[in-house]
Amino acid sequence: MKNKKIxxxxxxxxxHYYNVVADMPNKPLPPLHPGTREPIDPEMLAxxxxxxxxxxxxxxxxxxxxxxxxxxxxxxxxxxxxxxAYDLEKALDTPAKIYYKYEGVSPTGSHKPNTAVAQAYxxxxxxxxxxxxxxxxxxxxxxxxxxxxxxxxxxxxxxVNISYHHKxxxxxxxxxxxxxxxxxxxxxxxxGRDILAKDPDAxxxxxxxxxxxxxxxxxxxxxxYALGSVLNHVLMHQTVIGEEAVKQMEKAGDMPDIVVGxxxxxxxxxxxxxxxxxxxxxxxxxxxxxxxxxxxxxxxTKGEFRYDFGDTAGFTPLLPMxxxxxxxIPAPIHAGGLRYHGAGVVVxxxxxxxxxxxxxxxxMETFEAGLLFAQTEGIIPAPETNHAIATAIQEAxxxxxxxxxxxxxxHLCGHGYFDLKSYxxxxxxxxxxxxxxxxxxxxxxxxxxxxxxx
Numbered sequence: 056m057k058n059k060k061i062x063x064x065x066x067x068x069x070x071h072y073y074n075v076v077a078d079m080p081n082k083p084l085p086p087l088h089p090g091t092r093e094p095i096d097p098e099m100l101a102x103x104x105x106x107x108x109x110x111x112x113x114x115x116x117x118x119x120x121x122x123x124x125x126x127x128x129x130x131x132x133x134x135x136x137x138x139x140a141y142d143l144e145k146a147l148d149t150p151a152k153i154y155y156k157y158e159g160v161s162p163t164g165s166h167k168p169n170t171a172v173a174q175a176y177x178x179x180x181x182x183x184x185x186x187x188x189x190x191x192x193x194x195x196x197x198x199x200x201x202x203x204x205x206x207x208x209x210x211x212x213x214x215v216n217i218s219y220h221h222k223x224x225x226x227x228x229x230x231x232x233x234x235x236x237x238x239x240x241x242x243x244x245x246x247g248r249d250i251l252a253k254d255p256d257a258x259x260x261x262x263x264x265x266x267x268x269x270x271x272x273x274x275x276x277x278x279x280y281a282l283g284s285v286l287n288h289v290l291m292h293q294t295v296i297g298e299e300a301v302k303q304m305e306k307a308g309d310m311p312d313i314v315v316g317x318x319x320x321x322x323x324x325x326x327x328x329x330x331x332x333x334x335x336x337x338x339x340x341x342x343x344x345x346x347x348x349x350x351x352x353x354x355x356t357k358g359e360f361r362y363d364f365g366d367t368a369g370f371t372p373l374l375p376m377x378x379x380x381x382x383x384i385p386a387p388i389h390a391g392g393l394r395y396h397g398a399g400v401v402v403x404x405x406x407x408x409x410x411x412x413x414x415x416x417x418x419m420e421t422f423e424a425g426l427l428f429a430q431t432e433g434i435i436p437a438p439e440t441n442h443a444i445a446t447a448i449q450e451a452x453x454x455x456x457x458x459x460x461x462x463x464x465x466h467l468c469g470h471g472y473f474d475l476k477s478y479x480x481x482x483x484x485x486x487x488x489x490x491x492x493x494x495x496x497x498x499x500x501x502x503x504x505x506x507x508x509x
Contacts (some may be wrong), residue, residue, distance in 0.1 A: 151462070193473070304464070316346060349415065416442050443467075444465060
């Protein structure tokens with residue numbers, strides 16, 4: 056019998072997060088104050104984040120110890136399994152070996168609780184009673200809802216309007232954990248009201264939802280804000296995935312030639328890839344790390360590297376990142392977690408330095424890939440995950456054409472059982488091909504009045 060599952064013991068849950076900044080040849084450029092355009096003092100972030108997270112955000116230490124209280128909660132689902140995808144390999148008739156690290160076994164069905172639990176813990180340590188946040192597909196919102204309930208913190212979630220209506224069960228999950236959920240843009244904030252005044256039927260975006268959550272947190276000294284991607288401390292918390300994956304690949308007697316993760320703001324891709332990238336940076340290996348994004352929101356493959364706001368209203372510091380422009384409103388594709396205009400600062404620098412790769416896929420291609428995976432491996436993936444599967448299939452087909460036996464590792468970041476409506480739409484022929492045009496991107500970037508990084 057083939058050994059399809061590669062497991063770790065509870066004792067092998069990572070004890071430290073990995074900070075790739077320590078090993079980067081070129082450190083990320085600093086965030087800038089939106090008014091003075093000068094590098095910001097970390098203390099300026101204190102109204103939004105607890106101090107321990109701010110320290111992690113600016114840290115250049117290679118490792119950050121994971122608190123025991125956090126590891127104890129991780130025990131509910133970690134370590135997560137890794138599988139060899141023999142049946143997918145057979146269907147593709149490829150010499151490539153395909154593995155996938157499965158995060159869908161978490162309490163909310165995705166990788167997001169890895170950082171949600173850590174962020175809730177650090178907020179609790181500082182005495183925070185209330186948190187605001189945004190969510191796209193609902194995976195981050197449901198994860199933070201679960202995490203806040205573990206530590207007795209109230210949560211208010213602003214969910215991108217199109218996803219709020221596409222994915223009602225994610226909203227119900229958040230409500231079940233005690234969170235309040237509102238469609239964004241909303242009438243509860245000035246930034247939301249401004250958007251609705253221009254477009255009462257606005258589909259929303261992660262940038263808009265971030266503006267609403269940040270606005271509320273900044274106005275209330277008893278409230279903090281939590282972000283599910285983009286920032287370095289978030290990416291760092293997700294490296295528990297890759298740290299486990301390195302051990303599992305060693306147990307399998309193998310090591311990937313290619314690591315693939317979906318890409319929205321960066322936490323998903325970074326979580327699986329950074330510990331393998333460490334091997335490239337410190338041991339001289341040549342593992343290709345590929346970020347897979349939607350063709351309708353291609354910030355890595357078609358965006359510009361420049362300073363831009365992380366939100367639509369311009370409340371956040373200016374970040375050096377690949378961006379489509381903070382006013383860019385992505386098409387309402389079902390992969391709501393990937394509909395973000397910019398990329399995390401650390402990931403952007405790595406891409407600029409050609410230490411990682413990026414690839415974009417049309418949503419029709421991704422659903423075709425997801426269905427093939429479901430029919431061969433028995434797991435219906437989240438629409439976001441389908442992007443990584445599509446990239447892996449391309450690479451497996453390349454291996455077949457070139458007669459190469461390479462090893463591919465996919466980050467299967469979550470299941471799609473709350474996303475079956477999207478599969479129904481695909482199979483019913485209701486979805487369309489969509490790729491943003493160069494003209495649309497150029498027009499969006501032309502609106503930016505910010506500094507160009509050098």
